[in-house]
Amino acid sequence: MDVMPKWAEVILVPLISLLLAAFLSALIILAIGEDPIAAAKLMFEGAVGSVRGWGYTLYYATNFMFTGLAVSVAFHARMFNIGGEGQAVLGGLGVALVCLYVPWPHWSIALVAATAMAAAFGAFWAAIPAYLQAKRGSHIVITTIMFNYIAAAVLIYLLNEFLKPAGAADPSSARFAAHLDLPTLNSVLNGMGIKASKDDSVNVTFLIAIASCVAVWVLMWKTRLGYEIRAFGHSGSAARYAGINPTKIIMVSMIISGALAGMMGINVVMGEAERLVLNSVEGAGFIGIAVALMGRNHPFGVFLAAILFGFLYQGGAELDFWTSIPRELIVVIQALVILFTGALDHMVRMPLERVFLAFRKGGV
């Protein structure tokens, strides 16, 4: 049945998709009159050529790990959660409420509470579409898209009416107390005597993201629940026949997915902005789709893909700053990755399968 060996499935297919996306992106850069090689060099230098660059690359990667895991957990149950964006908005709201209204003695205790709130708020926002899918058959893709927009409206409303300090013009909350500032890689390095910048970039949330990758791996491949989720994703009817409750699987997988997306809020709200702002999520919920597809729905793949997208994001910001290539180039690359690894998967796969079949016949 399996035409390709596993390594080809896991490494070769995503790699070819990525190369196709990179090749097309290079053509686009050429078409707008810039030099793709110079652009790539600039992206490398900006993203991984300095401590500051690495800081932001890993900061973005933290976001994408959460949203990528979120999409992949839902994918395993054959649910397409496009609502990562809205769930992350709600997660950020939870973080802000905890940090603004509770006088925490230390950042570490606040972080635990913020993580719990972010996960709970994100899970809540995913649970409603999940319930509607499980009980009323409402298409999860449409409802989660609608919930993204509803979340945006809720955030604007709350910021304008309640969270904005009196007299402030821009819709953002007050700053959190200074001692809730999460320790960053830069501050640790400065403490060790290595000169780094003072930016609020990659912080302790990165470790939570890695822990989440491990936790998702354990959940999906080492527990009964994970097995049930994957079985349901492969065949809903077979799973039902085996006594797996579809409502439970849909609800649980979407709640985990929403919680993971919501946890992105810790990184952007508590780690970077240190207050709740309007556009903190900045499309990271959608990049999760590209990350999950690229990472083949495996936590380790998601980890690698998230770092790749972190690199692209930081590199893209540098391009925007130094050349006339706007940072929307990254959106295009992201689109191409989603297209080739997701929608045009068969196009990449079919010729490869033919090659492997030819080899096999030749060998035997």
Place this chain on the structure above:
Amino acid sequence: MDYMTLLQVLDTTVRLAIPLLLACLAGLFSERAGIFDIGLEGKMLAAAFLSAAVAATSGSVWVGLLAGIGASVALSLIHGLASITFRGNQLISGVAINFLAAGMTVLIAQSWFQQGGRTPSLTGAARFNPLTLPFADSISEVPVIGPAYSELISGHALVVYIAFAIVPLSWWVLYRTRFGLRLRAVGENPAAVDTAGISVVGLRYAAVIICGVLCGIAGAYLSTALQAGFIKDMSAGRGFIALAALIFAKWRPWHAMYACLLFGLFQALELRPDIIERLIGIRVQSQLLSALPYIMTVVILAGLGGKAIPPRAGGEPYVKER
């Protein structure tokens, strides 16, 4: 609220409902043929950009419109290639198309015009200008009917009238022609259509191309009639509101028009919060109005107030039995 204010609000409603209506009908053709399309937003955006860009350089809005339709159809064909030919996931393909449009429009706009992702402002023949219908001026003094005719019915861009004409046309094509019957059948039971010796692939490509053309007109309307030029992300979620309207209308053309007019009214009221306050005495948050189409769609999808049943073969790639 006096009569003139009412007419003004309804006038804005019509103007804001048109892009929703065109995109909604676009989605109607695609989804009725069994191809889910969440890339309406991206197609509209691409068309808005290219039509404004070409209209600005050529000076003719008609050339711009054609270019916009071309851009939209090109994206439709990518969607068709992914979801019909290579039997990929239609939803993922739609997501990719949205991002492709969002990125490419700014990238190309920056490269061509260096105005921060905009096109130059359009004037004169590079825009769809308001048409004054016959007698609009002469009967505007007639009470009640006069202002309604000259304010509300007259004075829109040509595309507005075309869009309203497409509603009965769509109904006729879908329910009164052989092509429409087959198109609907291919969305419900493609195997039956295939058995009858009709090409499933051909019909679905036709539907996807019609969808591209209509989205193209919607996008061109945005940048050359509703506004004078392209700005970054100017479709602003309209593709998704159109999708919501499509579900709200339960995939029927006339109902699509009512749904789009309703959602257009919400958008118009969002611009005039003072009117609602005077009307019902409480201040309604503009955020509530902007979220209302989405909330209503979720309610409809939840099956409260009539169940919304999509075409049965929607989202499923068709594989010929071997």
